[in-house]
Amino acid sequence: MSTAEQLEQELTKVLSGQPWYGLPIYDILSQVTFETAYEKPVKGGHTIAEIILHMLSWTEEVLDRLNEKPASLPLSGNWPETDAPDEQKWQMWIDDLKLVNVNLVKTIRDFPEEKWNELIIDEREGQHPTTYKELVEGFIQHQIYHAGQIALLNRMILG
Numbered sequence: 001m002s003t004a005e006q007l008e009q010e011l012t013k014v015l016s017g018q019p020w021y022g023l024p025i026y027d028i029l030s031q032v033t034f035e036t037a038y039e040k041p042v043k044g045g046h047t048i049a050e051i052i053l054h055m056l057s058w059t060e061e062v063l064d065r066l067n068e069k070p071a072s073l074p075l076s077g078n079w080p081e082t083d084a085p086d087e088q089k090w091q092m093w094i095d096d097l098k099l100v101n102v103n104l105v106k107t108i109r110d111f112p113e114e115k116w117n118e119l120i121i122d123e124r125e126g127q128h129p130t131t132y133k134e135l136v137e138g139f140i141q142h143q144i145y146h147a148g149q150i151a152l153l154n155r156m157i158l159g
Helices: 003-016 025-030 048-066 087-110 132-158
Strands: none
Touching: 003 025, 003 087, 003 132, 025 087, 025 132, 048 087, 048 132
């Protein structure tokens, strides 16, 4: 199995398949209502809506890096503002997350095998050198981490 096939399979499993740790990300999100998305049960913590925008912005950044753009913070910001609760925006963010992941899976599938172990373009000082393969592996771990936060926050809010 090629590197692209392995990474695509792992990402797809985490998003919508059967990961060993429990529910995939899209199933977790399907349990979140618009009302709970904006509640903040932990003082100083993030809302589910904020976490979704963070996950979305980092998916876009990883896609940019795989397309050989220099590494930076996501264009929309690390933790984009959600502004006032808006049910249409909430649904749009979920749809956008799914769409950008479709694009990411395609980019992974089409990524040249010989480039996976090359370093990403990263001119920022003090950053640990990262290969394209490590980038995607770290991204998958990042998404799992935040999916766990969402599941816990949702459980806290709903009781």
